[in-house]
Amino acid sequence: MPRLFQPSLVNDVFGDPALIVDLTFRRQALLFDLGEIYPLPPRKLLNVSHVFVTHTHMDHFAGFDRLLRICLGRPRILHLYGPEDFAERVRHKLQSYTWNLVPNYVSDFTIAAHEVLSATRLKTVEFHGRESFHPRQPEESTIANGILVDENGFRVTSTLVDHGIPCLAFALEEHEHLNIWSNVIEEMGLGIGAWINDLKAAILARAPEETPIHASWTEGGTTRTATVPLGTLLGTAVRRTPGQKIGYICDVGFEKRNRTHLVELAKDADELFIEASFMAADADLAEARHHLTAEQAGLLAREAHVKKVTPFHISTRYSECEDAVVEEVLRAFFGTAA
Ligand SMILES: [Zn+2]
Known part of the structure; x- marks a missing residue:
């Protein structure tokens, strides 16, 4: 049976973070981070139902305009998730354009911006094209067990981590398969x-x-x-x-509190996509910028017992030695570090 999730990084390891996950046999896709997404054709972007943004540093959110441009005029709702102040960032993006004609469109393209305020509280603000994307009144709801979305046979869980600012990490899990033994x-x-x-x-x-x-x-x-x-x-x-599980970790510091949350989130994942921004030799830079080193990424993946680790978001300073960065991740992951 083909696997439900088909994940692929939109850009190369030095490009902006964006992971698209196609759902097999469904016209649905999920995006994790919203950096540069021009490599994705419109037909793929139109399948995107949910976008999970770790934080709004530009390289993680600059693809918003492209997605909006493609979806505008479509009779659908697009769910965006992000950390504290996310809805305000979305409002600013939307209000930078002139929308006098959109209220007359036949369809009412809608963006629901969901903001993770804490481990247990979610704020949602809707922006409707028919209302020139003016924000509606925010609504608050409860988050149980970190679960942001639970539908159509899968769930997305998040945890709040520190990147100098609040930042989210995500796990995408297929519901477990239940086989019934009729003879029993x-x-x-x-x-x-x-x-x-x-x-x-x-x-x-x-x-x-x-x-x-x-x-x-x-x-x-x-x-x-x-x-x-x-x-x-x-x-x-x-x-x-158990169903398939994918972890997504990008832009976090290696401090203990982050590690505990991230290991729990990514536990036993089939594949973990994890930033490896700096090499261990530049650990001071990584720490100052609240990023992981390649070695730290490998150690986290090892501690979480993931089956496969896929490093990305590597600093362009290593553009001539990508293999060395990946090797550093894998040495730590397999426990063969010197
Ligand atoms: Zn960042």
Whole structure:
């Protein structure tokens, strides 16, 4: 079965940060960071439903205009996520243009700017084309377990880290796969029915094992019912296999608090995209600019037990020795550093 997420960096490792993730067999894509995105054709940009911006330093956000230009006039909503003050940055971007004609467009292209205020609070401001992109009243909601988006079989989680300013790191996870063993269900004296969907929903919602599952099925023209605790079905009638996971970390310092949060976020990811801005020899520069060294990126990936590490956002000062930077990451990742 093909994997759900097809991630690819938009630019080379020295270019602006932007990672596009196409969702297999769906006309949907996600963007992580919004630097230069001209290499992406309009048909791809039109698939983008959500954009996750780590912070609004220019190299992470300058692609906003291009995305807006392509999406303008389309009957859709585009969700943008970013750290504190993000909605205000989006407002400034939008208000730098003249919109007197847009209220007459047939469609109402809308941007929802979601601002992560803290680990538990989200502020959302909508900008509607029909309203000349004037901001609507902000609405606040709660963030549970760092989850920003949970829909269509995947979720995006974030954590707040320090880059001299508040900055976000992200994990994209496919929901776990749940395989139902119908022979085990029958051996338990139950039958297959629509209740299987309730069972799956309870597992995905991480309901406690004592949660009653109300089974209902048809047998010989008669409807039969039974109630079974979730825990009885888990591990017997249901097999769980983890979904695909991708981590995205860009522009963070290596201090302890950041590390703890990042390792937890990226834990066991299939692939981790992580900045490797400076080499260890220039660690003082990395620290002053709240960036990771290549070695630190590799150590983080190792500690998080990711399966594959993909370094990017490398300083152009290393444009003649890209291989050395990547090697430094991999030596730390595989634990072969001198
Ligand atoms: Zn930055």
